[in-house]
Amino acid sequence: MAFGNSADVMASKTDGATPIGGRDAATEAVISARNLDLTFQTNDGPIHALKDVNLDINKGEFVSFIGPSGCGKTTFLRVMADLEQPTGGTVTVNGVSPQEARRSRAYGYVFQAAGLYPWRTIGGNIRLPLEIMGISKAEQAERVARVLELVELAGFEKKFPWQLSGGMQQRASIARALSFDADILLMDEPFGALDEIVRDHLNEQLLKLWARTRKTVAFVTHSIPEAVYLSTKIVVMSPRPGRITDVIDSPLPHDRPLEIRETPEFLEVAHRVREGLRAGHADV
Amino acid sequence: MRQSFVPVLTVLTFLVVLWYAAAVWLNAPWAHDRATRSGEVLTTQTLIADTWSQDKPKLPAPHQVATEIWQTTVEKNITSKRSLVYHAWVTLSATLLGFVLGTGLGVLLAIGIVYNRVMDMSVMPWVIASQTIPILAIAPMIIVVLNAVGVSGLLPKAMISMYLSFFPVVVGMVKGLRSPDAMQLDQMRTWHASAAQSFWKLRLPASMPYLFTSLKIGMAASLVGAIVGELPTGAVAGLGARLLAGSYYGQTIQIWSALLVAAALAAALVGIIGIVQRVTLKRMGMS
Structure with missing residues (x-):
C-alpha cells in the first residue's frame, strides 16, 4: 500500500503523456492518485471537493470510500471514471489517464440509481453497452446470459424494468456494468436507495461475485457495516476540504458470511472507521 | 371504453337539446317577421316547426345539418364539386x-x-x-x-x-x-x-x-x-x-x-x- 504524501517518483508523470512511466506502477496499482485536487467554481465561491488526495488501489482489491456527504468520495470516483476533471495532481487508471481508460472501456460504472431504460427489456438493457461497443449479436447473447446468471437474474431477460423490484433492478444494472468484461468496477452507492434486508442480500451476492470474477472494485458508501463487510481496504474521508483521513486494511478473511458482522474483529474495524469519521468531523 | 359510453352520450344529448332550443330562440325573429308580413298567426307549434326548417336560418337545427351532410357525402358522387x-x-x-x-x-x-x-x-x-x-x-x-x-x-x-x-x-x-x-x-x-x-x-x-x-x-x-x-x-x-x-x-x-x-x-x-x-x-x- 502506498498511501502518503511522498510521491515524488509518481508525481513526475503527468496525464498519460509518458505512459512508460506509468507502466511499472500498473503492475500492482490499478488506480493511482497523486496530490489530487479538485475545486468546483460555483456561484457561492469555490468548493474544495478534493484536496491533496493520494491513494493506490491494487489489482483485485475491494476498496470502500466512506465519509459524510460532501467529503468528495463520489467526486473521487467520478475523477477515476473521467466524469470530472481534477484541477491539480494526477490519476492513472491501468497506468493511463482516466480519459484513455474510459475510451478503452477499462471500467464498469454502477450509479446510485439503476438507470435502466424503461423501453428496453432487462436483456436489452444489458445489451446496450455491448451494442455501443460493436460486439457481435451472437456474443451479445452469450454475454447477457452469462452476466444474468452471475447476478442470479437468469430467466428475467425478457422482462421490462418496471416488472422487477428495486433490488433486482440494481442487480441488472450491475450485470450491465459487468457485461463488457472490464477489470475495474466503480460503484457509487449502488445500494443506497434499498432497504436493509435487500441490501444485506445484495452485499452477500456482491462479495460472491467479486470472489468469482476477481475484479478490482472501488465502492462508495455511507454505511459503516457495508464498508467493513465488503472491503479489503476502507478509505475514510472527511469534508471541507474533501480529503482522506484514514486508510484501513481489513484484517477480515476473504470468506465472509453475514454473521461475521457479530465478531469482535469486525466490530473493531467498524470502531476504527467510526473513530476516523469522528476525527475528520472534529477538525472542521 | 364502456364506462365512458354513458357520460359521453349524456353530454351529447344535452348538447343536441341545447342546440334545438337555441335554434328556436335565434330563428324566431325571422319567423315572426315573415308571419307579420303575410298576416299569418303563429302558434307555438308552427313557430317551432318554422324555426327548425328555414332555408337560411341564423342557426340551423341539427337535423338540417345532418341532412345536408348526408346529401353532400353519401348521395353525391365523390368527384363532384358539390361533394x-x-x-x-x-x-x-x-x-x-x-x-x-x-x-x-x-x-x-x-x-x-x-x-x-x-x-x-x-x-x-x-x-x-x-x-x-x-x-x-x-x-x-x-x-x-x-x-x-x-x-x-x-x-x-x-x-x-x-x-x-x-x-x-x-x-x-x-x-x-x-x-x-x-x-x-x-x-x-x-x-x-x-x-x-x-x-x-x-x-x-x-x-x-x-x-x-x-x-x-x-x-x-x-x-x-x-x-x-x-x-x-x-x-x-x-x-x-x-x-x-x-x-x-x-x-x-x-x-x-x-x-x-x-x-x-x-x-x-x-x-x-x-x-x-x-x-x-x-x-x-x-x-
Missing part, C-alpha cells in the same frame, strides 16, 4: 402534407437546439415569435408570394399547415430530447458512446412520449392551417372554400356541415395518432 368528401379530401391532403413537413421541420429544429449551443440561444425566440403573428394575416401573403413564383395548388396550403404544426413539435421534442437525466448521459459517457449512439439509443427513444403529445396538437393545428389557407385562394375547393362560399351566400347550413366535417376529420386524425401512440409505447414497454 363534401371531395372537399374534405382536398383539405386532408394539404393537412397531411403540411403535417409531415411541419413534423420534419420541428424535429430537425429540436435536434439543432439540443445539440447546437448557438441554435439553442437563438432559434427558440424566433420560433415563439413566429406563432404570435396571426395566421389569418400571414396566410394570404404566403399564398400570394408563392403564386408569384409559380407555386400554387397543394403546396402553399401545406406551407401554412406546416407553419402552424411545427411549433408544438419543436417545443415537445426539445423537452423530450432533453428528458434523459445527467446520470443517463454520464452512463453513456462511461461506455464511450458517440454522439450519434447517444441520440439513437437514449435521447430519441426517451422523447417518444413527448413526440406523440406534440403530434396530436400539431395535427389539429395543421388542419386549421389548411382551412385558413383555403380562404384566400378564391374559394376553389376544400372545406375552407365551402366555409367561405357559405358565408358569401348566407348558406348557414353549408357552413355548419363543413364545420362539423372538419371537426370529425380532426377527431379522426388525432384519434389515429392516439392509436399509433398506444401501440408504439406498448411495444416499447412504456405504457
Whole structure:
C-alpha cells in the first residue's frame, strides 16, 4: 500500500503523456492518485471537493470510500471514471489517464440509481453497452446470459424494468456494468436507495461475485457495516476540504458470511472507521 | 371504453337539446317577421316547426345539418364539386402534407437546439415569435408570394399547415430530447458512446412520449392551417372554400356541415395518432 504524501517518483508523470512511466506502477496499482485536487467554481465561491488526495488501489482489491456527504468520495470516483476533471495532481487508471481508460472501456460504472431504460427489456438493457461497443449479436447473447446468471437474474431477460423490484433492478444494472468484461468496477452507492434486508442480500451476492470474477472494485458508501463487510481496504474521508483521513486494511478473511458482522474483529474495524469519521468531523 | 359510453352520450344529448332550443330562440325573429308580413298567426307549434326548417336560418337545427351532410357525402358522387368528401379530401391532403413537413421541420429544429449551443440561444425566440403573428394575416401573403413564383395548388396550403404544426413539435421534442437525466448521459459517457449512439439509443427513444403529445396538437393545428389557407385562394375547393362560399351566400347550413366535417376529420386524425401512440409505447414497454 502506498498511501502518503511522498510521491515524488509518481508525481513526475503527468496525464498519460509518458505512459512508460506509468507502466511499472500498473503492475500492482490499478488506480493511482497523486496530490489530487479538485475545486468546483460555483456561484457561492469555490468548493474544495478534493484536496491533496493520494491513494493506490491494487489489482483485485475491494476498496470502500466512506465519509459524510460532501467529503468528495463520489467526486473521487467520478475523477477515476473521467466524469470530472481534477484541477491539480494526477490519476492513472491501468497506468493511463482516466480519459484513455474510459475510451478503452477499462471500467464498469454502477450509479446510485439503476438507470435502466424503461423501453428496453432487462436483456436489452444489458445489451446496450455491448451494442455501443460493436460486439457481435451472437456474443451479445452469450454475454447477457452469462452476466444474468452471475447476478442470479437468469430467466428475467425478457422482462421490462418496471416488472422487477428495486433490488433486482440494481442487480441488472450491475450485470450491465459487468457485461463488457472490464477489470475495474466503480460503484457509487449502488445500494443506497434499498432497504436493509435487500441490501444485506445484495452485499452477500456482491462479495460472491467479486470472489468469482476477481475484479478490482472501488465502492462508495455511507454505511459503516457495508464498508467493513465488503472491503479489503476502507478509505475514510472527511469534508471541507474533501480529503482522506484514514486508510484501513481489513484484517477480515476473504470468506465472509453475514454473521461475521457479530465478531469482535469486525466490530473493531467498524470502531476504527467510526473513530476516523469522528476525527475528520472534529477538525472542521 | 364502456364506462365512458354513458357520460359521453349524456353530454351529447344535452348538447343536441341545447342546440334545438337555441335554434328556436335565434330563428324566431325571422319567423315572426315573415308571419307579420303575410298576416299569418303563429302558434307555438308552427313557430317551432318554422324555426327548425328555414332555408337560411341564423342557426340551423341539427337535423338540417345532418341532412345536408348526408346529401353532400353519401348521395353525391365523390368527384363532384358539390361533394363534401371531395372537399374534405382536398383539405386532408394539404393537412397531411403540411403535417409531415411541419413534423420534419420541428424535429430537425429540436435536434439543432439540443445539440447546437448557438441554435439553442437563438432559434427558440424566433420560433415563439413566429406563432404570435396571426395566421389569418400571414396566410394570404404566403399564398400570394408563392403564386408569384409559380407555386400554387397543394403546396402553399401545406406551407401554412406546416407553419402552424411545427411549433408544438419543436417545443415537445426539445423537452423530450432533453428528458434523459445527467446520470443517463454520464452512463453513456462511461461506455464511450458517440454522439450519434447517444441520440439513437437514449435521447430519441426517451422523447417518444413527448413526440406523440406534440403530434396530436400539431395535427389539429395543421388542419386549421389548411382551412385558413383555403380562404384566400378564391374559394376553389376544400372545406375552407365551402366555409367561405357559405358565408358569401348566407348558406348557414353549408357552413355548419363543413364545420362539423372538419371537426370529425380532426377527431379522426388525432384519434389515429392516439392509436399509433398506444401501440408504439406498448411495444416499447412504456405504457
